[in-house]
Amino acid sequence: MRIAIGGISYEGSNFSPIPVGANDFVVRTGGDLLSCGRYPFLDDLARSVDAPVEFVPTLHARSGPGGPLERAAYEAFKRGFVKALAAAGPVDGLYLDLHGALFVEGMEDAELDWALAARRVVGNACLISASMDLHGNISPAFAQAVDMLTAYRTAPHADVIETRQRALALLIGCLERRERPTVAQVTVPVLLPGERSSTAAEPAAALYARLPGVDRRAGILDASLFMGFAWSDEPRTSAAVTVTGFDRAAQERAAAELAQALWDARTDFSYAVPFGTIDDCIHQALAAGVAPVFISDAGDNPTAGAVGDVPLFLERLLALDVPDAVLAAIPDREAVAVCMAAGEGSEVSLTVGGKLDRRHGPPLPVAGHVERLVMGDPETGSQAVVRVGGVRLILTERRKAFTELADFAAVGIDPRAHKIVVVKLGYLFPELARTAALALLALSPGVSDLELTRLPYRRVRRPIYPLDPQMEWQAMGK
Ligand SMILES: [Zn+2]
Structure with a gap:
């Protein structure tokens, strides 16, 4: 054989x-x-x-x-x-x-x-x-x-x-x-x-x-x-x-x-954790009496094929003046290079994200303090941690999903020491799920938008649920 x-x-x-x-x-x-x-x-x-x-x-x-x-x-x-x-x-x-x-x-x-x-x-x-x-x-x-x-x-x-x-x-x-x-x-x-x-x-x-x-x-x-x-x-x-x-x-x-x-069962499928808009999730996290609260920026989830550089969540954290958050992570080669050239402890002006996925938010101008630089990991390339207002922003040279504590430890961050941890994921991977005192799912826009009706489908066979919510269908005789 x-x-x-x-x-x-x-x-x-x-x-x-x-x-x-x-x-x-x-x-x-x-x-x-x-x-x-x-x-x-x-x-x-x-x-x-x-x-x-x-x-x-x-x-x-x-x-x-x-x-x-x-x-x-x-x-x-x-x-x-x-x-x-x-x-x-x-x-x-x-x-x-x-x-x-x-x-x-x-x-x-x-x-x-x-x-x-x-x-x-x-x-x-x-x-x-x-x-x-x-x-x-x-x-x-x-x-x-x-x-x-x-x-x-x-x-x-x-x-x-x-x-x-x-x-x-x-x-x-x-x-x-x-x-x-x-x-x-x-x-x-x-x-x-x-x-x-x-x-x-x-x-x-x-x-x-x-x-x-x-x-x-x-x-x-x-x-x-x-x-x-x-x-x-x-x-x-x-x-x-x-x-x-x-x-x-x-x-x-x-x-x-x-x-x-x-x-x-099509209408019975639902999220296993509380969900909402980006702002809903931030407000809910701030009001929660526990920490850390993990929020998934689910529309921009590289583990579902998205790019990961949509800066919208960062923009909302800054606009809402959130005092203590980590954002993991935005791939941005140029921004990492600026941080590297400036060196640890420097003040930098950056435009973050929005360079690869240009459809879901323009690059965001920020001024911050370079807290930490990590050189050339073969998978992620170099990484930088920049403090912008109350946010510790992790920038990576290459696209990288932060799925476990070791990913954070590699850039000197312990998520357990922070109030809000934003990750570019859908559901948390097991170790992060165990670490989170509360997990929230932000239905944010992006390539992996969980609100499928917002995606620009053109080729998919119609009718299909939920794009055509009123359709009827029977399997028998098919
Ligand atoms: Zn799968």
């Missing part, structure tokens, strides 16, 4: 004006791909079957969320993958390790393009199994291009490795039994931001709890619920259900049931 492994994992927002290129990606090939930690279960899987199993690495490219992927970079990754796949010789199975929300400049449904390129190499006899993030957007054509498909069942994602293992176990099982499954797919016309569909809360918890029961039905191997990636604008952008199996009628029935349940 020879099984090739490869793919591309990237979540790209086409609302972001900043494209990403090949240099933003980690590319793994050969033995490095098999041993990099993405698939720690390969030996166990191989031992679980009687026939000898050989895993054949091809190419896998990945990067954290961002804007559109440059077309040339995508084509180069695909060429490398196809070449390695062809060089691998005949394979019985192919596992595609994908995210599902890859947006490439000038393309739509990039994962379909990748899967079709793979199919041209491996031929029709080869079984293709894919796994994705539940924040992937699944077109009917993609579901048809692969033989099996599964997705994460938790958000925040706690089953990443387990999902990859399930995709490979499904593939190996079908090869062993010489069975060829299909994937039934139902597009559910709903756009949902991740912040309203945590599987730790209802209604997502109950929806995902139904999946194992569906998996066990006769003729069905796997049921998957995709919440989709709402900050992209393609015809495929939406929630979806897929059911992999051997009994088409049972699969379609199960997919329709789950799709209807998701549709029926």
Whole structure:
């Protein structure tokens, strides 16, 4: 049994004006791909079957969320993958390790393009199994291009490795039994931001709890619920259900049931923490008798593909004369350079942010005191902490999400010593959630705006909820 492994994992927002290129990606090939930690279960899987199993690495490219992927970079990754796949010789199975929300400049449904390129190499006899993030957007054509498909069942994602293992176990099982499954797919016309569909809360918890029961039905191997990636604008952008199996009628029935349940729950999805405008959140934080209060500047969240340099929140903190706040962080190469040239302890005049994402607020002129400079970290570049009024503003040379205490410690800041900590995130990552005495979600404008009706959708298939709130829809018979 020879099984090739490869793919591309990237979540790209086409609302972001900043494209990403090949240099933003980690590319793994050969033995490095098999041993990099993405698939720690390969030996166990191989031992679980009687026939000898050989895993054949091809190419896998990945990067954290961002804007559109440059077309040339995508084509180069695909060429490398196809070449390695062809060089691998005949394979019985192919596992595609994908995210599902890859947006490439000038393309739509990039994962379909990748899967079709793979199919041209491996031929029709080869079984293709894919796994994705539940924040992937699944077109009917993609579901048809692969033989099996599964997705994460938790958000925040706690089953990443387990999902990859399930995709490979499904593939190996079908090869062993010489069975060829299909994937039934139902597009559910709903756009949902991740912040309203945590599987730790209802209604997502109950929806995902139904999946194992569906998996066990006769003729069905796997049921998957995709919440989709709402900050992209393609015809495929939406929630979806897929059911992999051997009994088409049972699969379609199960997919329709789950799709209807998701549709029926569409208005029940809500935020797990208090939310409001930027000003609402600042007032609520100041009035709270606890500290630190973390406020997520959710519209400008780099972990959802946004740019992170919208200075609107800083402007409001200063306008409201907030006495003690940290803002983490704004990527601004020029402003960091000014701070570096001036040196620690200097007074500086800066124009902050608004240089990359120009649509959501102009650069903000501020005068401040350079408290701290941190030189050239390979990931973030240099960083500066500038005190502006009551705000400690963290400036980074490159885009950086502050997701844990160590990120703050690296610039000499302990969030626990401050009243308000503003982060460019959606939901807080676990350590920050534990640190926050109170967490608030600011529905601020930006590329990752949680108020989806404010985003300039043009390509998404209409009608779709909530852009067309009055629409009606039935899953049965789809
Ligand atoms: Zn995700």
